[in-house]
Amino acid sequence: MDYTQLAAPLIAGIVLGAVLTGLIIPALKVLHSEQSIREDGPESHHTKAGTPTMGGIAIIVAVIFVCAATVRLSAVPRLALFAFLMFGAIGFADDYIKVIRKHNLGFRAWQKLTCQIVAALVLAAYHSSIAISGANVYIPVLNEYWDFGIWYVPFVAFVIIAMVNSVNLTDGLDGLAAGVTSITALFFALLSTVPAFLAGGSFCAALSGACLGFLFFNKNPAKVFMGDTGSLALGGGLAGVAIAMNMELLLPIAGFVYVAEALSVIIQVVSFKATGRRVFKMAPLHHHFELCGMSEKKVVGMFWILTALFCVLALYLL
Numbered sequence: 001m002d003y004t005q006l007a008a009p010l011i012a013g014i015v016l017g018a019v020l021t022g023l024i025i026p027a028l029k030v031l032h033s034e035q036s037i038r039e040d041g042p043e044s045h046h047t048k049a050g051t052p053t054m055g056g057i058a059i060i061v062a063v064i065f066v067c068a069a070t071v072r073l074s075a076v077p078r079l080a081l082f083a084f085l086m087f088g089a090i091g092f093a094d095d096y097i098k099v100i101r102k103h104n105l106g107f108r109a110w111q112k113l114t115c116q117i118v119a120a121l122v123l124a125a126y127h128s129s130i131a132i133s134g135a136n137v138y139i140p141v142l143n144e145y146w147d148f149g150i151w152y153v154p155f156v157a158f159v160i161i162a163m164v165n166s167v168n169l170t171d172g173l174d175g176l177a178a179g180v181t182s183i184t185a186l187f188f189a190l191l192s193t194v195p196a197f198l199a200g201g202s203f204c205a206a207l208s209g210a211c212l213g214f215l216f217f218n219k220n221p222a223k224v225f226m227g228d229t230g231s232l233a234l235g236g237g238l239a240g241v242a243i244a245m246n247m248e249l250l251l252p253i254a255g256f257v258y259v260a261e262a263l264s265v266i267i268q269v270v271s272f273k274a275t276g277r278r279v280f281k282m283a284p285l286h287h288h289f290e291l292c293g294m295s296e297k298k299v300v301g302m303f304w305i306l307t308a309l310f311c312v313l314a315l316y317l318l
Helices: 003-030 043-048 056-070 075-101 109-130 149-170 176-191 195-218 227-244 256-275 285-291 296-317
Strands: 136-139 144-147
Touching (some): 003 176, 003 195, 056 075, 056 195, 056 227, 075 109, 075 149, 075 195, 075 227, 109 149, 109 227, 149 176, 149 227, 149 256, 176 195, 176 227, 176 296, 195 227, 256 285, 256 296
Antiparallel strands (some): 136 144
């Protein structure tokens, strides 16, 4: 696969993502699937109450259609699609509960985590049973593979759960998660030009394109939010691709923004419980920069640029 072969799924993803998002917005309004805003969030976000959510359905459907037309279901895209759909389903169920209850809380934390653990273990065990490379994981910088043995399945499950929740935490500003994911997915699509990784290219290009198409309506001021339906699906899809390529440890480098967002929440919680003090004005990290005086558009733009830079760094480490 070369760069020109990535163009078709990328463009198709953009077109379908935009068209389907435009079509689904009126339907979501009819169904009264309005977003409930966190009461403890930034005051500037209270004006977003009532914006339709669950727009991630458009991203999922766009990727499915493009993959059906362009992807041969070998091990890499099959695992990515399974992860994409399984976590999208969990996110959809969570969003549906929020919409029905008219509240920003869906599943209880333990219910959501249990569903994620079960799905992650199923995916990890499935990949372990079909992986040609066995339990080997690529180690950046050292440029070699390490055999994780019996720890491979729990390691893969951890990567999936961590990625899914990190993307979910990143989805807090208009266009942030969609833009960061589009760039990260494009990075993995470019890896497909290396013969060993070619099977994941079309899926990643389709995912990148669908996120770009969604951005036409999700950029500030957003006309629709992706909801957990979208953010959990995106995290699952990216994790699935990285695992199938044996690039699990490259994912937190290319996806540095996701890691920073998740770490900011962990640091904030640990610091507050241990000392009663907060390290950040508000977590996740994007809210901290907002409360420091940066506009939402500037924070999103800064995180997009950071993602692009860390993707370049990941390519350099390869």
